[in-house]
Structure formats: structure tokens, C-alpha cells
Amino acid sequence: MTTGDSRSGPLPPGEGRPAVVLLSGGLDSATVLAATRAAGYACHAVAFDYGQKHRSELTAARAVAEALGAESFRLVRLDAQAFSGSALTDDDLAVPESPTEGIPITYVPARNTIFLAHALGVAEALGATDLALGVNAVDYSGYPDCRPAFIDAFEALANLATKVGVETGAFKVHAPLLMLSKAEIIRWGTTLGVPYALTVSCYQATVEGQACGRCDSCRLRREGFEAARVADPTAYR
Amino acid sequence: MTTGDSRSGPLPPGEGRPAVVLLSGGLDSATVLAATRAAGYACHAVAFDYGQKHRSELTAARAVAEALGAESFRLVRLDAQAFSGSALTDDDLAVPESPTEGIPITYVPARNTIFLAHALGVAEALGATDLALGVNAVDYSGYPDCRPAFIDAFEALANLATKVGVETGAFKVHAPLLMLSKAEIIRWGTTLGVPYALTVSCYQATVEGQACGRCDSCRLRREGFEAARVADPTAYR
Numbered sequence: 001m002t003t004g005d006s007r008s009g010p011l012p013p014g015e016g017r018p019a020v021v022l023l024s025g026g027l028d029s030a031t032v033l034a035a036t037r038a039a040g041y042a043c044h045a046v047a048f049d050y051g052q053k054h055r056s057e058l059t060a061a062r063a064v065a066e067a068l069g070a071e072s073f074r075l076v077r078l079d080a081q082a083f084s085g086s087a088l089t090d091d092d093l094a095v096p097e098s099p100t101e102g103i104p105i106t107y108v109p110a111r112n113t114i115f116l117a118h119a120l121g122v123a124e125a126l127g128a129t130d131l132a133l134g135v136n137a138v139d140y141s142g143y144p145d146c147r148p149a150f151i152d153a154f155e156a157l158a159n160l161a162t163k164v165g166v167e168t169g170a171f172k173v174h175a176p177l178l179m180l181s182k183a184e185i186i187r188w189g190t191t192l193g194v195p196y197a198l199t200v201s202c203y204q205a206t207v208e209g210q211a212c213g214r215c216d217s218c219r220l221r222r223e224g225f226e227a228a229r230v231a232d233p234t235a236y237r
Numbered sequence: 238m239t240t241g242d243s244r245s246g247p248l249p250p251g252e253g254r255p256a257v258v259l260l261s262g263g264l265d266s267a268t269v270l271a272a273t274r275a276a277g278y279a280c281h282a283v284a285f286d287y288g289q290k291h292r293s294e295l296t297a298a299r300a301v302a303e304a305l306g307a308e309s310f311r312l313v314r315l316d317a318q319a320f321s322g323s324a325l326t327d328d329d330l331a332v333p334e335s336p337t338e339g340i341p342i343t344y345v346p347a348r349n350t351i352f353l354a355h356a357l358g359v360a361e362a363l364g365a366t367d368l369a370l371g372v373n374a375v376d377y378s379g380y381p382d383c384r385p386a387f388i389d390a391f392e393a394l395a396n397l398a399t400k401v402g403v404e405t406g407a408f409k410v411h412a413p414l415l416m417l418s419k420a421e422i423i424r425w426g427t428t429l430g431v432p433y434a435l436t437v438s439c440y441q442a443t444v445e446g447q448a449c450g451r452c453d454s455c456r457l458r459r460e461g462f463e464a465a466r467v468a469d470p471t472a473y474r
Contacts, residue, residue, distance in 0.1 A: 076316045079355075110358035113398045117347060117354035118316075124346035144403045153394040160390045161350045166381040 007151060008179040011132065014041030019130035019174075020123040022115055023047045023065060023073075025057030026201045027221055028134030028177055030064045031189035035176050036132045037068060038192055044126060045070040046119050050078045050111070056209040060200040067195045076118050112145035116154050116173070124162050129170040131158070136177045136185070139220050151175050182224030190230050197233035210237035244388060245416040248369065251278030256367035256411075257360040259352055260284045260302060260310075262294030263438045264458055265371030265414055267301045268426035272413050273369045274305060275429055281363060282307040283356050287315040287348070293446040297437040304432045313355050349382035353391050353410070361399050366407040368395070373414045373422070376457050388412050419461030427467050434470035447474035 019041035023029045037043050047061035058075065065073040112135065119131050135146040144150065155173040159165035177185050189196065201221045202211035211218050213236045225232035256278035260266045274280050284298035295312065302310040349372065356368050372383040381387065388410050395408035402408045414422050426433065438458045439448035448455050450473045462469035 078316070079313045109361035109400075110354060110398055113394065114351075114354040114358055117351040121347035121351055144400055145398045147397070150394070150397045153390070153397045157350065157387070157390040157394050160384070160387045161347055161382045163346075163381055 007148070007173070007175045009176055011036055011039035011041070011130075011174050011176055014039045014130065016040060016042060017130060018042045018044060018071070018123075018126055018128035019132055020044050020046055020119045020126065020128050021070070022119055022131070022133040023061045023070075024134070025060030025064060025199060026134070026217075027182075027189070027194075027196060027199045027224075028136060028185060029061075030068070030194050030196070030199045031185050031192070032132050032134040032174075032176055033064065033068050033070065034189060034192040034194045036130075036174065037070075041130060041132075043068075043070045043132075044072045044074070044122065044128065046074045046076060046115075046122055048076050048078055048115055048118070050114075054200065054203055054205045056205045056207055057200045060198055060209060063198045064195065067198060074122065076122075078114065078118075110145070112143075112150070113154070116158075120158050120162065120171075123171075124164060127164075129164055129168070130172050130174060132174040132176065134177050135175050136182075137179060138181055148175075148178060151178070181227070182220050183227035186224050186228040186230050190228070197235075201234075206237055208235075210235045212237065244385070244410070244412045246413055248273055248276035248278070248367075248411050248413055251276045251367070253277060253279060254367060255279045255281060255308070255360075255363055255365035256369055257281050257283055257356045257363065257365050258307070259356055259368070259370040260298045260307075261371070262297030262301060262436060263371070263454075264419075264426070264431075264433060264436045264461075265373060265422060266298075267305070267431050267433070267436045268422050268429070269369050269371040269411075269413055270301065270305050270307065271426060271429035271431045273367075273411065274307075278367060278369075280305075280307045280369075281309045281311070281359065281365065283311045283313060283352075283359055285313050285315055285352055285355070287351075291437065291440055291442045293442045293444055294437045297435055297446060300435045301432065304435060311359065313359075315351065315355075347382070349380075349387070350391070353395075357395050357399065357408075360408075361401060364401075366401060366405070367409050367411060369411040369413065371414050372412050373419075374416060375418055385412075385415060388415065418464070419457050420464035423461050423465040423467050427465070434472075438471075443474055445472075447472045449474065 021033045021043050023045040045065040137147050158171035159169045165171045200209045201217045203215040203217050204212050258270045258280050260282040282302040374384050392410040396402035396406045437446045438454045440452040440454050441449045
């Protein structure tokens with residue numbers, strides 16, 4: 001497993017400590033939950049309803065949390081007012097079905113900042129100082145909030161923003177997939193027993209979770225299973 | 238006006254650019270809105286409903302935004318699940334009526350991080366790169382997210398987390414009250430024409446906005462008006 005950043009790859013031992021894991025219902029975050037649990041953390045999953053068109057990923061998130069033995073599952077509802085201007089939330093904007101240059105139209109303003117801020121609040125209330133999320137700088141290089149510098153900056157912020165952070169400097173933001181290819185993620189997750197059939201990656205999945213097979217997210221997922229030489233369990237419509 | 242931090246005091250000229258101003262309905266954020274408008278920004282106010290017991294501050298926020306000529310007013314609803322464990326939100330915890338040591342029980346986990354994260358999303362959608370908020374490191378030294386280092390860290394994060402930030406590094410977080418005493422804030426706001434009678438600071442205000450006169454926030458406000466030698470327009474119950 002190649003790692004170009006110290007956050008990438010297996011987490012340091014959790015020794016039973018609580019961790020807050022951001023869960024989207026997709027392939028990446030399911031792998032992070034499995035990896036965090038495997039490292040010995042008591043995992044509290046947090047998913048976000050931000051008005052995304054692909055609602056079935058929220059159903060998937062709950063199923064994944066249960067299947068992977070999360071201690072708790074929270075669905076945090078976010079006000080859609082803060083999330084306009086993205087093809088993932090606006091009915092007037094179509095999800096592109098071919099690769100695009102630069103920052104994609106599926107980028108949601110400040111999304112990972114908002115998600116991590118809420119996760120930090122949950123962590124502080126739970127007494128947890130470990131956060132884990134499935135950002136990836138390889139396939140999502142066009143998203144500013146999926147890069148190592150962003151994760152570093154949020155970790156620094158967490159240790160200044162909170163009671164526990166100021167007192168101990170203990171907050172860690174784990175991004176175990178940061179520098180992995182999709183195939184590496186799938187191979188790792190397969191060894192960890194991630195139930196990929198439960199996950200939904202498609203930006204325009206049906207209510208039942210069937211994938212379009214054409215959007216960027218579907219394309220990356222399909223190519224990942226092919227490259228990993230793992231059978232693709234995705235239900236395509 | 239004493240300033241111990243370059244962010245404190247009047248803002249640099251806005252020249253008509255849009256700015257997102259966090260508005261709570263209290264005295265401090267009303268002063269920030271007036272100061273941001275006076276510096277020449279087109280101000281978009283954002284208030285947060287996070288299940289606070291003192292609901293009348295939200296009514297006050299809207300009235301203040303209108304009175305001070307904000308271009309828009311957004312009330313963003315936040316999921317109360319992310320805000321447990323504070324005397325400001327939990328019915329089981331009483332608001333203290335005498336000064337306390339250390340981080341007060343009225344501290345809300347990661348509150349300013351969550352507020353700023355949402356403001357950042359609004360700013361990015363509006364094309365604004367200026368954020369302003371009324372944090373104060375003098376009276377609220379016990380709150381980790383009211384200190385200069387926190388503001389610096391959030392500004393750094395904003396410039397890594399967003400499309401515009403990465404491309405231009407233009408995000409600025411203005412905290413004009415950061416190093417001011419309550420009396421200095423009130424004197425400044427009075428010269429700017431802030432309608433303090435509309436503002437609600439009390440942590441346990443009545444539905445009509447009448448103040449208890451006993452909580453920390455009331456005490457600071459009352460002493461501020463006295464020290465500023467400005468008539469206190471607060472309606473006490």
C-alpha cells in the first residue's frame with residue numbers, strides 16, 4: 001500500500017477510545033469505518049442530510065454503520081440554504097456524465113469544512129478526540145477540501161477551537177484513504193470485510209440505490225473494482 | 238480605541254464588496270454589522286437557530302439586520318443533535334448567575350467553528366471572501382473559539398477549503414471587536430448608530446426579549462453601558 005502522507009493507510013491503535021467517523025453511504029467512507037474499527041476504536045458514525053439528490057446514500061449509510069458494528073449512528077440534518085450552487089443539490093444543474101476539467105460542478109461549497117465542524121461538535125460532546133473521514137486526494141484532486149493541506153489545517157483548527165483541544169492538543173483527523181487509488185481502497189476494504197454491496201456511490205442513484213453507471217463517481221467505482229480484480233457488487237439500473 | 242491584534246478595530250475598506258456577517262441578535266454582532274457596513278461592505282447577515290433557549294435573540298437578529306441595512310438575512314437551522322451538553326441548549330443545565338472559573342458551562346461544543354463553516358459556505362455561494370463576526374477575547378477569554386489564534390486558524394482553513402480561497406487566498410475573517418472592552422464596543426457602536434434597544438444579550442431572555450439582569454451576559458452588558466457612560470436601553474423583566 002503506497003502512502004505519500006503520514007495520515008494515509010492504517011490508523012494508529014485506538015485502544016478502545018471513541019472516534020467519530022464521517023459516513024456518506026459510499027464506498028470510501030465505509031472502508032474508513034471498517035479501518036477505524038479494525039484499529040481498535042469505538043466508532044460513532046455521523047451522516048449528513050444536506051438535500052443531496054441521491055437520497056439512497058443515507059439509507060446505505062445507516063445499513064453500513066450497522067453492518068460494521070458502529071456504536072452509534074447520527075443523521076445530522078443541514079439547512080439546504082447553505083448548500084446551493086452544486087449539481088449534487090440543485091435540480092437546475094445536471095450531474096455531468098463525462099470527466100470535467102478543474103473543480104467539478106459537483107463540488108458543494110465548503111462541504112467538508114461544514115461536515116468536519118459538526119463532527120467536531122459531536123466529538124467534543126462524546127469526549128472523542130479522533131475524527132476519521134474518507135477524503136481522497138488522488139481521484140478527487142479537483143476538490144480543494146480533499147487535499148492533505150486542508151486536513152492539516154482542520155486538525156490545527158480543532159486543537160484551537162475546543163476545550164479538549166486547547167487543554168491537550170489531542171485532536172487527530174485521520175484520512176486513511178488520502179493517498180490511495182480506488183483499487184487500493186477496494187483491496188484494503190475487501191480484506192476488512194466491507195460489505196460493498198450495501199454502499200451507494202452514484203451521484204444520481206435511484207431510491208432503491210441502483211447506480212446510473214455513467215457519472216464520475218460510478219466511473220471511478222467501476223474502474224476501481226476492475227483494477228482491484230474484485231467482483232463489482234454494484235446494482236446498476 | 239486599543240487594539241492588540243491587527244484584526245481588531247475598524248475593517249479595511251470594503252468598496253462595495255459583499256461580506257457575510259454572523260449575527261446573533263446580541264450587542265456585539267450588531268456592532269460588527271454596523272462596522273462592516275460603515276467600512277463599505279454589502280452585508281449579508283447569517284443567524285443560527287441551534288436550539289438556544291433564548292429564542293428572542295433570533296427575532297432580534299432579524300430586526301437588527303433590517304435596521305442596519307443588511308442586503309439579506311438568512312436564518313440557518315442547525316440540527317440540535319450537534320449541540321448537546323451546554324447550559325445554553327440543555328433544559329437540564331441551568332444558566333449560571335454568578336461568574337465561573339475556566340471554560341463556562343454556557344460554552345457550546347465547537348459552536349463558532351460550525352457557525353463559521355456555514356458562513357463560509359454561504360460566502361462561497363455568494364462570491365464573498367470577507368467574513369465578519371463579533372468574537373471577543375477580553376470578556377470571553379474562557380471560550381477557546383473566541384481567541385485570536387482560533388480566528389487565524391479559521392482564516393487559514395478557509396483559504397484551503399474553498400475554490401476561491403485556493404485560487405486567490407483572498408478569504409479574510411474580520412473580528413473587529415476581538416480586543417475591545419465591552420465599554421469600547423458600546424461607545425463605537427453608539428457612534429455608528431447601532432440600535433441597541435433592539436438587541437438581546439441575555440442567556441435566559443423572555444419571549445419578548447426582556448433580560449434577566451443576572452446571567453454573565455447581562456452582567457457584562459450592564460457594566461459595559463455603565464463604563465461607557467451610555468444610557469442602557471435594555472428592557473429588564
